[in-house]
Amino acid sequence: MRNIKLVIQYDGSRYRGWQRLGDTDNTIQAKIENVLSRMTGEQVEIIGSGRTDAGVHALNQVANFKTNSTMSTSEIQDYCYRYLPDDIVIKSVEEVDDRFHARYNVKGKKYLYRILNSKYHDPFIRKYITHVPEKLDLEAMKTAANYFIGEHDFTSFTTAKSKKKSRVKKVFDVEIFKDGDIIEILFYGKGFLHNMVRIMVGTLLEVGYGKMKPEYIKELLEKKDRSLAGPTAPPQGLFLYEVEY
Amino acid sequence: MRNIKLVIQYDGSRYRGWQRLGDTDNTIQAKIENVLSRMTGEQVEIIGSGRTDAGVHALNQVANFKTNSTMSTSEIQDYCYRYLPDDIVIKSVEEVDDRFHARYNVKGKKYLYRILNSKYHDPFIRKYITHVPEKLDLEAMKTAANYFIGEHDFTSFTTAKSKKKSRVKKVFDVEIFKDGDIIEILFYGKGFLHNMVRIMVGTLLEVGYGKMKPEYIKELLEKKDRSLAGPTAPPQGLFLYEVEY
Numbered sequence: 212m213r214n215i216k217l218v219i220q221y222d223g224s225r226y227r228g229w230q231r232l233g234d235t236d237n238t239i240q241a242k243i244e245n246v247l248s249r250m251t252g253e254q255v256e257i258i259g260s261g262r263t264d265a266g267v268h269a270l271n272q273v274a275n276f277k278t279n280s281t282m283s284t285s286e287i288q289d290y291c292y293r294y295l296p297d298d299i300v301i302k303s304v305e306e307v308d309d310r311f312h313a314r315y316n317v318k319g320k321k322y323l324y325r326i327l328n329s330k331y332h333d334p335f336i337r338k339y340i341t342h343v344p345e346k347l348d349l350e351a352m353k354t355a356a357n358y359f360i361g362e363h364d365f366t367s368f369t370t371a372k373s374k375k376k377s378r379v380k381k382v383f384d385v386e387i388f389k390d391g392d393i394i395e396i397l398f399y400g401k402g403f404l405h406n407m408v409r410i411m412v413g414t415l416l417e418v419g420y421g422k423m424k425p426e427y428i429k430e431l432l433e434k435k436d437r438s439l440a441g442p443t444a445p446p447q448g449l450f451l452y453e454v455e456y
Numbered sequence: 457m458r459n460i461k462l463v464i465q466y467d468g469s470r471y472r473g474w475q476r477l478g479d480t481d482n483t484i485q486a487k488i489e490n491v492l493s494r495m496t497g498e499q500v501e502i503i504g505s506g507r508t509d510a511g512v513h514a515l516n517q518v519a520n521f522k523t524n525s526t527m528s529t530s531e532i533q534d535y536c537y538r539y540l541p542d543d544i545v546i547k548s549v550e551e552v553d554d555r556f557h558a559r560y561n562v563k564g565k566k567y568l569y570r571i572l573n574s575k576y577h578d579p580f581i582r583k584y585i586t587h588v589p590e591k592l593d594l595e596a597m598k599t600a601a602n603y604f605i606g607e608h609d610f611t612s613f614t615t616a617k618s619k620k621k622s623r624v625k626k627v628f629d630v631e632i633f634k635d636g637d638i639i640e641i642l643f644y645g646k647g648f649l650h651n652m653v654r655i656m657v658g659t660l661l662e663v664g665y666g667k668m669k670p671e672y673i674k675e676l677l678e679k680k681d682r683s684l685a686g687p688t689a690p691p692q693g694l695f696l697y698e699v700e701y
Binding site: 220221222268292297298299300302331332333334335337339 | 465466467513537542543544545547576577578579580582584
């Protein structure tokens with residue numbers, strides 16, 4: 212069978228997230244699987260690099276699937292473009308080695324979180340950014356962000372219900388950029404726990420508001436208690452930015 | 457009575473256009489009038505600089521209204537921000553001379569039309585740009601655009617049902633810019649007839665596809681026949697960009 216790699220861009224606003232959930236087809240995975248299954252006449256199952264939550268977007272989600280179809284990669288791309296809803300676009304289709312696995316082979320992931328720091332919201336980007344009208348201390352946020360870098364137990368920064376045995380993750384880098392009213396926070400790591408990026412952002416915002424000292428992040432990591440960290444930042448500001456293999 | 461000038465930004469995607477239509481409140485004018493009426497306890501009527509059609513956006517629509525309310529301009533702005541839907545934002549509120557009239561006093565208007573000229577659409581801007589996958593001859597379009605400049609009878613470039621006595625309008629300038637895959641066409645004139653900008657764009661696209669010679673625009677203006685011009689370009693690429701007084 213051929214192994215096909217997809218790079219996918221989606222506006223997650225109206226979906227329940229990436230992962231297929233039982234009968235509902237209101238997920239990105241289900242939308243793509245349905246189109247590919249119709250295209251090939253096979254029961255196609257795609258493997259994503261990981262889940263994204265309801266309302267979260269992707270600029271470069273990666274997935275792969277196996278097929279006996281003889282269609283060319285550009286025929287597959289054109290078919291998907293024609294039949295997928297207009298908020299999901301396959302950016303590239305490539306035939307890859309049989310051993311390529313979009314989840315197991317991940318070497319690194321980048322997530323981007325976007326904040327509009329202005330008095331009023333902007334109607335044209337409102338679904339792709341989080342509006343924060345309060346004044347933010349950017350320098351304090353940058354100092355705080357540095358405490359996330361390295362290998363840590365991120366129990367304080369994941370959903371309490373997370374069933375993962377190990378909550379130790381390696382964060383390679385966190386960078387904060389500001390351009391006009393827009394603040395972008397780029398998270399780069401080996402992998403992230405459920406809601407981890409959004410809780411890190413919610414906590415950085417507490418630092419930005421002046422409610423939390425930057426140094427408190429260190430203590431938070433040690434205490435392993437979700438209830439001490441900041442709230443989970445809203446999904447519409449979050450983008451899966453890149454997956455590295 | 458005080459005379460209040462508003463500068464308004466809106467995403468027109470889910471509205472039937474600017475102008476209040478009988479009972480339906482699914483227009484931008486109705487949404488704003490309802491909020492202002494509730495705020496002042498008066499029956500507020502706002503005068504816009506002109507209509508925008510269903511699905512057309514505005515970066516700086518201007519309107520004015522009369523009121524006896526003693527609220528400060530920033531209180532009015534905050535109230536509107538709180539109670540208007542999130543796709544309509546009042547960018548500024550200013551108390552102006554009693555004689556200011558948002559429609560009669562217009563000296564010039566700028567409209568921007570945005571085109572994404574790429575093989576595939578971009579899900580994140582799909583509601584704010586028109587996707588054109590075909591190759592476009594930009595130089596031919598620029599030559600054609602020059603024929604619109606000046607005072608002409610634009611009968612070929614307005615809806616057949618237009619009841620206006622005079623279809624003579626003065627276009628000050630038409631400029632075409634390209635940045636990556638994005639083409640922007642800026643129309644600047646004293647005023648525009650119904651659908652005039654969108655029909656000019658639809659005609660410029662015919663020139664871009666190579667189906668029409670740039671020089672044919674001159675003939676089109678003389679023939680005064682809507683059926684000879686190009687189709688009306690879709691609304692989502694059009695923005696009311698600026699109103700001059």
